[in-house]
Amino acid sequence: MGAVTKRRATHATGRHPRRGGSDAARASRSRLSAIDLFSGAGGASLGLTGSGYDLRLAVEIHPEYGMTHAANLPGQFLAADLRAVDADKVTCAADVGPGELDVMFAGPPCQGFSMIGSRVVWDERNNLFLEVLRLARDLRPRVVVIENVPGLLTLADGAYLRAILGGLQDSGYRAACAELLAAQYGAPQMRWRLVIIAWRDDLGIPPGYGFPAPSHGPAEIGDLLPNCTIRTEETRGFVTTREAIGDLPTVQAGGQIDRYVGPPSSAYQKTMRAGLAHELHNHYAANLSAANLERLRLLEPGQDWRDLPHEMLPPGMQRALRKDHTRRYRRIAGVPRPVRLPRHQVEPVRAGRQRRSGATGGGSRPGGGPVPGRQTRTTPGPPVPPPPRTHDRRPRGACRPGGPVLTTVVGGKCRSRRVL
Numbered sequence: 175m176g177a178v179t180k181r182r183a184t185h186a187t188g189r190h191p192r193r194g195g196s197d198a199a200r201a202s203r204s205r206l207s208a209i210d211l212f213s214g215a216g217g218a219s220l221g222l223t224g225s226g227y228d229l230r231l232a233v234e235i236h237p238e239y240g241m242t243h244a245a246n247l248p249g250q251f252l253a254a255d256l257r258a259v260d261a262d263k264v265t266c267a268a269d270v271g272p273g274e275l276d277v278m279f280a281g282p283p284c285q286g287f288s289m290i291g292s293r294v295v296w297d298e299r300n301n302l303f304l305e306v307l308r309l310a311r312d313l314r315p316r317v318v319v320i321e322n323v324p325g326l327l328t329l330a331d332g333a334y335l336r337a338i339l340g341g342l343q344d345s346g347y348r349a350a351c352a353e354l355l356a357a358q359y360g361a362p363q364m365r366w367r368l369v370i371i372a373w374r375d376d377l378g379i380p381p382g383y384g385f386p387a388p389s390h391g392p393a394e395i396g397d398l399l400p401n402c403t404i405r406t407e408e409t410r411g412f413v414t415t416r417e418a419i420g421d422l423p424t425v426q427a428g429g430q431i432d433r434y435v436g437p438p439s440s441a442y443q444k445t446m447r448a449g450l451a452h453e454l455h456n457h458y459a460a461n462l463s464a465a466n467l468e469r470l471r472l473l474e475p476g477q478d479w480r481d482l483p484h485e486m487l488p489p490g491m492q493r494a495l496r497k498d499h500t501r502r503y504r505r506i507a508g509v510p511r512p513v514r515l516p517r518h519q520v521e522p523v524r525a526g527r528q529r530r531s532g533a534t535g536g537g538s539r540p541g542g543g544p545v546p547g548r549q550t551r552t553t554p555g556p557p558v559p560p561p562p563r564t565h566d567r568r569p570r571g572a573c574r575p576g577g578p579v580l581t582t583v584v585g586g587k588c589r590s591r592r593v594l
């Protein structure tokens with residue numbers, strides 16, 4: 175842990191490419207600098223470099239992810255626990271002084287916040303955003319961008335969001351958040367992300383600036399929301415599954431194919447295959463049982479397990495409620511169709527646990543609330559019903575409970591409101 179992977183011979187010899195007088199060095203200096211915290215194998219790093227940023231450093235606890243990162247991306251890779259990485263180490267590895275860094279991007283773990291995770295306040299991963307706040311304070315980048323899942327908005331009744339926005343504000347940043355849908359930016363995925371953008375005060379940039387207008391579909395930021403029905407007309411222009419992967423050759427269950435057999439047909443396919451000959455990676459099909467293959471054969475595109483004859487279902491699913499497992503055996507529809515998302519349980523954390531752990535009580539943390547999750551696990555309290563579901567009633571585009579001042583981006587415009 176803690177080793178910085180050297181990428182280029184010039185680094186190894188101590189001559190940093192950005193410091194040289196070459197054209198490459200000059201080009202590098204003219205670009206905005208960025209670092210990627212909690213980088214994983216480099217999804218966000220790829221986005222940053224693809225958008226022209228000079229990626230100086232990626233920090234990630236798992237050294238093995240560094241191999242993928244190094245194979246695909248520039249900059250240094252620091253394999254370390256961010257809780258043990260101070261600003262000096264970052265400035266040294268990224269070769270950028272305090273106050274000089276342009277973008278500090280961070281994608282802290284989201285499992286503890288995710289609606290498909292356990293959503294408990296004692297999950298220690300939930301507190302890793304504190305390292306982002308600490309490094310923002312010490313490094314003073316011009317902008318801090320934090321990416322997570324919308325579930326962060328509701329866990330512990332918004333205490334995490336309040337702590338993050340309040341912490342950024344106390345550190346001299348003007349922060350805003352928005353829930354962004356990947357499909358509105360050209361990814362063939364109905365995947366939501368919570369994005370927080372915080373500008374350093376002295377720049378005078380208003381909170382809410384910097385959220386890119388959607389490039390696909392007719393809706394603006396805030397017109398669509400997680401857990402609310404998305405109508406067909408609102409999906410027009412989204413990249414469909416067929417456009418994305420319709421050029422993949424058919425592969426039999428249990429098989430694998432490593433070459434494309436035809437040319438790309440959609441703009442998306444052309445982009446994805448640019449620079450490739452015909453090689454194809456990771457295209458294999460699960461080795462499904464004969465019974466499962468038979469079930470899938472009976473389904474039309476867009477259908478799922480609820481369309482199968484009852485006797486064809488496995489015993490466990492014969493007992494399942496029709497509202498559960500809504501995506502089991504689901505066949506992809508070839509054309510966009512209305513997306514009716516099941517409304518999830520908003521808050522499965524038991525109030526008894528929360529109270530004992532202090533997560534819902536008052537606190538003096540920045541942002542007006544406790545920092546949840548630092549607590550140790552206590553004896554479970556009595557189960558209580560989840561709070562009322564409010565998703566469909568919330569105002570369009572609103573990031574739910576925020577800090578002392580929560581700024582949300584609505585329809586490309588920025589609004590602030592006090593939500594204490």
Ligand SMILES: C[S@@+](CC[C@H](N)C(=O)[O-])C[C@H]1O[C@@H](n2cnc3c(N)ncnc32)[C@H](O)[C@@H]1O
Nearest residue numbers: 212213214216217218234235255256281282283
């Ligand atoms: C949500 S993923 C980040 C995904 C990444 N931004 C991307 O675009 O691919 C969170 C990452 O944080 C890493 N991580 C978890 N705890 C960490 C810690 N204490 N220090 C550094 N990295 C950590 C995980 O291994 C994981 O790769």
